[in-house]
Amino acid sequence: MSTTMRDVARAAGVSVATVSHVVNDKPGARIGDDARRRVHEAVEALGYRPNALAKTLSEGSSRFIGLVADAIATTPFAGQIIHGAQDEAWRHGFVLLVANTEGNDEVENDAIAMMLEHQVRGILYSTWYHREITVPSTLQQSETVLVNCFTADDSFPAVVPDEEQGGRTATAELIAAGHRRIAFVNTTTPSPARDGRRAGYRAALVEAGIAVDEALEFDADPAQEGGYDVAAAVVDSGATGVFCHNDRVAMGLYDGLRERGVRIPEDIAVIGFDNQDVIAAHLRPPLSTVALPHYELGAAGVRTLLGLEAPPVGGRRLIDCPSVPRQSL
Amino acid sequence: MSTTMRDVARAAGVSVATVSHVVNDKPGARIGDDARRRVHEAVEALGYRPNALAKTLSEGSSRFIGLVADAIATTPFAGQIIHGAQDEAWRHGFVLLVANTEGNDEVENDAIAMMLEHQVRGILYSTWYHREITVPSTLQQSETVLVNCFTADDSFPAVVPDEEQGGRTATAELIAAGHRRIAFVNTTTPSPARDGRRAGYRAALVEAGIAVDEALEFDADPAQEGGYDVAAAVVDSGATGVFCHNDRVAMGLYDGLRERGVRIPEDIAVIGFDNQDVIAAHLRPPLSTVALPHYELGAAGVRTLLGLEAPPVGGRRLIDCPSVPRQSL
DNA sequence: ATGAAAGCGCTAACAA
DNA sequence: TTGTTAGCGCTTTCAT
Numbered sequence: 001m002s003t004t005m006r007d008v009a010r011a012a013g014v015s016v017a018t019v020s021h022v023v024n025d026k027p028g029a030r031i032g033d034d035a036r037r038r039v040h041e042a043v044e045a046l047g048y049r050p051n052a053l054a055k056t057l058s059e060g061s062s063r064f065i066g067l068v069a070d071a072i073a074t075t076p077f078a079g080q081i082i083h084g085a086q087d088e089a090w091r092h093g094f095v096l097l098v099a100n101t102e103g104n105d106e107v108e109n110d111a112i113a114m115m116l117e118h119q120v121r122g123i124l125y126s127t128w129y130h131r132e133i134t135v136p137s138t139l140q141q142s143e144t145v146l147v148n149c150f151t152a153d154d155s156f157p158a159v160v161p162d163e164e165q166g167g168r169t170a171t172a173e174l175i176a177a178g179h180r181r182i183a184f185v186n187t188t189t190p191s192p193a194r195d196g197r198r199a200g201y202r203a204a205l206v207e208a209g210i211a212v213d214e215a216l217e218f219d220a221d222p223a224q225e226g227g228y229d230v231a232a233a234v235v236d237s238g239a240t241g242v243f244c245h246n247d248r249v250a251m252g253l254y255d256g257l258r259e260r261g262v263r264i265p266e267d268i269a270v271i272g273f274d275n276q277d278v279i280a281a282h283l284r285p286p287l288s289t290v291a292l293p294h295y296e297l298g299a300a301g302v303r304t305l306l307g308l309e310a311p312p313v314g315g316r317r318l319i320d321c322p323s324v325p326r327q328s329l
Numbered sequence: 330m331s332t333t334m335r336d337v338a339r340a341a342g343v344s345v346a347t348v349s350h351v352v353n354d355k356p357g358a359r360i361g362d363d364a365r366r367r368v369h370e371a372v373e374a375l376g377y378r379p380n381a382l383a384k385t386l387s388e389g390s391s392r393f394i395g396l397v398a399d400a401i402a403t404t405p406f407a408g409q410i411i412h413g414a415q416d417e418a419w420r421h422g423f424v425l426l427v428a429n430t431e432g433n434d435e436v437e438n439d440a441i442a443m444m445l446e447h448q449v450r451g452i453l454y455s456t457w458y459h460r461e462i463t464v465p466s467t468l469q470q471s472e473t474v475l476v477n478c479f480t481a482d483d484s485f486p487a488v489v490p491d492e493e494q495g496g497r498t499a500t501a502e503l504i505a506a507g508h509r510r511i512a513f514v515n516t517t518t519p520s521p522a523r524d525g526r527r528a529g530y531r532a533a534l535v536e537a538g539i540a541v542d543e544a545l546e547f548d549a550d551p552a553q554e555g556g557y558d559v560a561a562a563v564v565d566s567g568a569t570g571v572f573c574h575n576d577r578v579a580m581g582l583y584d585g586l587r588e589r590g591v592r593i594p595e596d597i598a599v600i601g602f603d604n605q606d607v608i609a610a611h612l613r614p615p616l617s618t619v620a621l622p623h624y625e626l627g628a629a630g631v632r633t634l635l636g637l638e639a640p641p642v643g644g645r646r647l648i649d650c651p652s653v654p655r656q657s658l
Numbered sequence: 659a660t661g662a663a664a665g666c667g668c669t670a671a672c673a674a
Numbered sequence: 675t676t677g678t679t680a681g682c683g684c685t686t687t688c689a690t
Contacts, residue, residue: 004683015661020685030659047470052446053382053391054683057666062382073412073624076405076607083402083429095443098427100412114424117381141376224611248611255613258587278405278607282553282577284584295402333667344677349669359675383667386682 003046011042023050056119065094065302066115066123066142068108072100075128076276077294081147084298085124092306094121105136112138122305124298125149130160130192147301148294154315159300161292163193166321167200168207170243170271170290175208177269177329179241182210183234185253187222187245194245197273201243220245224252231256240268241329247272247279250287250328269329273321286326293319332375340371352379385448394423394631395444395471397437400457401429405605406623407457410476413627414453421635423450434465441467451634453627454478459489459521476630477623483644488629490621492522495650496529497536499572499600499619504537506598506658508570511539512563514582516551516574523574526602530572549574553581560585569597570658576601576608579616579657598658602650615655622648 005023009016014035021029022039042048056062067085072078078100086096097120099111115123122143125135133149135156146158174182184201187194202212216237220226227249234242234253244250250272257264264270264285272280275291296319303309304317311317334352338345343364350358351368371377385391396414401407407429415425426449428440444452451472454464462478464485475487503511513530516523531541545566549555556578563571563582573579579601586593593599593614601609604620625648632638633646640646 006683016684017661017663017686018659021660024685026685032659035660049442049445051386051448051683052443053386053448054666055685057380057382057386057668057682058684058686060666060685072408072415074408074606076408079401079403079405079408082427083431086401086427086429090439095447096427098411098415098425100415102412110419113378114381116378118424119380119382224613228613248607251611276607277403278577278605282580284553284557335667345668346670346678347676350676353669355670361675364676380667383682384669386666386684387668387670389669389682 002051003048004051005048007046008039008042008048011046012038014039062119062121063094064097064115064118064120065089065305066097066099066112066118066120067126067298068099068101068111068115068123069126069128070101070103071128072098073102076278077292078126078128080294081126081298081301084295084300085147085302086298087295088299088302092302092308094302094306108136109138112136112142116142124301124305126298126301130163132192143305145301145305147297150316156315157304157311158316159297159304159312159319160192160316161297161321162318163196163321164200164203165318166273166290166292167197167243168204169200169321169323170197170273171201171204172208173271173288173323173325174241174243174269174329175204175210177241179269180210181216181237181239182241182243183216183218183237183239185218185220185227185230185234185242185244185249187249188219188226189222197245220249222246223248224255227252227254228256231260234268235260235262242268242270244270244272246274247276247287247289248274250289251279251283254283265327265329271329275324280324280326283328285328288326288328289324290321291324293321331380332377333380334377336375337368337371337377340375341367343368391448391450392423393426393444393447393449394418394634395426395428395441395447395449395452396455396627397428397430397440397444397452398455398457399430399432401427402431404457405607406621407455409623410455410627410630413624414476414631415627417628417631421631421637423631423635437465438467441465441471445471453630453634455627455630459492461521472634474630474634476626479645485644486633486640487645488626488633488641488648489521489645490626490650491647492525492650493529493532494647495602495619495621496526496572497533498529498650498652499526499602500530500533501537502600502617502652502654503570503572503598503658504533504539506570508598509539510545510566510568511570511572512545512547512566512568514547514549514556514559514563514571514573514578516578517548517555518551526574549578551575552577553584556581556583557585560589563597564589564591571597571599573599573601575603576605576616576618577603579618580608580612583612594656594658600658604653609653609655612657614657617655617657618653619650620653622650
């Protein structure tokens with residue numbers, strides 16, 4: 001098979017212990033310059049590559065971190081979480097074991113079992129949209145950090161987006177652009193996003209001394225169709241600025257407004273949420289929005305799993321949703 | 330630490346060999362019913378979970394497959410490849426080790442080294458868009474299958490989408506809908522997609538007895554902006570149907586056509602390519618398109634890596650791009 | 659400064 | 675039918 005440490009030792013005329021020491025550059029190891037050199041040469045010559053599995057077995061602790069996601073395929077979001085988690089894991093010498101469950105409980109349990117059998121240091125349990133979950137019982141046996149989700153009793157450390165701050169940011173952008181009559185097209189789906197963004201919207205208005213007017217708050221299906229359908233009502237409301245629950249709704253709203261001859265941003269300014277690149281960056285005009293910090297969620301998840309970041313006290317760590325200005329306001 | 334096979338053996342009053350046999354349900358192992366039962370009970374009682382790493386080390390062959398991707402985060406496509414690869418890998422008892430390189434060579438080499446150290450059975454090297462590549466030298470040391478990419482000399486087994494068949498399919502849909510004057514908005518970027526889809530477009534026309542008219546072929550930047558900009562030319566061409574290089578171009582074209590009062594599909598039928606869900610399914614009207622078979626690419630990649638599917642003879646295995654009919658034609 | 663040897667959790671001959 | 679034992683490739687303690 002492949003060349004082992006023994007082969008290297010033999011070739012260098014030293015013991016495996018010596019090879020181990022120089023290969024790992026162990027701190028308190030007194031190795032003669034000569035031996036060290038010979039080992040390095042042998043490693044080169046033989047193309048030696050350490051067996052990480054054997055190392056793990058011997059050391060007793062693995063360098064794996066598990067990431068179970070409910071929807072890698074369906075959305076571009078999961079990709080960002082994976083990416084952030086992986087970068088951060090690598091930074092600390094860890095490797096990601098990724099499993100996609102597509103919401104199937106059985107697959108989920110298998111995935112977790114598989115990870116446990118591979119001695120993962122811990123498991124990141126993530127969802128593609130921010131929501132409350134109940135964690136599978138198997139997870140109790142492992143260090144677990146929730147990413148983009150949380151439990152009702154906050155019994156697991158969790159990392160989630162700060163929806164309220166995001167809503168406040170979006171609304172504040174509109175206010176900063178001079179708008180006072182600001183509509184809010186929220187989602188019909190009950191969720192932390194719905195409640196949080198609304199709270200942020202209202203807080204920003206209050207902060208700016210603008211009266212909250214519930215007649216300016218609309219509900220729409222959180223997709224293009226919802227935004228399109230609500231266009232008439234938004235126009236009728238007399239709003240000069242609209243904060244949309246997400247970019248897809250904004251995209252539909254664009255269509256609805258255009259059909260009515262309403263120009264963006266001259267007649268109505270629009271801001272979205274999610275910063276879904278395929279959409280936001282390429283609408284006409286490009287859509288100002290607020291980004292969901294998926295990359296950072298993944299990274300922060302890994303950090304709290306590894307204990308590099310004190311676990312959030314209240315249970316959930318809130319991650320900022322930054323503003324992404326473009327030309328729609 | 331965690332409970333080992335020895336603990337189970339002790340608890341069940343048998344040897345580790347016996348435990349190993351019953352836990353793995355070894356075929357040619359004569360184990361008494363009683364012993365078998367006692368082992369199972371002990372496993373239950375102690376919550377024993379086999380250590381996959383030790384198993385691998387002992388067996389000498391790992392159950393890992395590496396997947397290096399150049400852009401997990403940037404597109405929804407990579408997710409599909411990962412998903413397909415993972416499902417197929419699991420089906421055969423393998424686990425995916427995913428690494429995202431974002432096109433960075435150094436990261437890529439580290440990723441490959443890491444995978445090799447983890448004794449992966451082989452590596453899937455994938456790109457988010459179909460293209461020619463040169464494989465990193467480190468990959469020579471491993472079983473490698475290219476996914477969604479290929480080398481100039483086809484020296485590595487590769488699995489790629491059948492662009493030509495896709496182009497033919499798209500065009501045939503338009504023809505089947507009764508169109509004879511069909512425009513093609515191709516990308517300006519040289520690529521297998523550009524050449525393949527054009528070849529397919531022309532082949533379909535010829536097949537239907539329609540003369541190829543190069544005045545009906547346009548080049549556009551492969552994004553919304555490109556589609557928008559080409560709208561005037563398309564309208565002027567007198568085409569009654571348009572095949573767009575991708576869904577994003579189609580999205581831009583929608584805008585351009587709408588501005589000119591041209592209705593879809595009444596005045597002009599449109600078909601896209603990629604089946605990018607966020608876009609295609611939610612345009613007005615929903616966009617008919619041809620899907621890039623990312624899931625299947627990942628799955629087929631795993632299969633050829635595991636030798637379950639004879640490696641493509643010519644070098645590349647072509648995967649079909651299926652039609653996804655909606656309401657734009 | 660270097661080496662011998664035990665052991666990580668498991669598998670697979672081979673004995674019994 | 676079951677147990678003993680020798681590895682798998684590596685780390686690490688303890689001698690030398």
